[in-house]
Amino acid sequence: MKSTILNTASSYLLPILLLFSIFILLRGHYHPGGGFVGGLIASIAFVLHSFTHGTDDTLKLLRIHPGVLIPVGLGLAVLSMFAPVLIGDPVMTGLWFDEPFPVIGLIGSALFFDIGVYIVVVGVVLTILFTISQYSE
16 A cells, blocks of 8 residues: 555655755765765665655666666776876875865865765665565565
């Protein structure tokens, strides 16, 4: 039996939770948060949508299988780790732009590492949960 209230609420909560996950991702440099927690919140948004609309509709909303996100996120994280080597610095040395960006603040290689972690977490969590959901149906 489907709940009309949960169905309607999940449609509104999906974009709100995704925005909140991006806020947590960007906040992670200066306060608690970051790529892992932001990725979990984004995953929760899609899982909630999946509960109310079905796994197939949520996969259509994503447009790509979440498993594709895992190597993309890993690639971005590894690239940000080894980027300092190109200018002669040790691996995982923080590289930063000189001027802060509005709203976000200073942007550096740590942000790109966090974005990679965010993408990997979303990919792993959704792949596991959607696989379990599809096999249980």
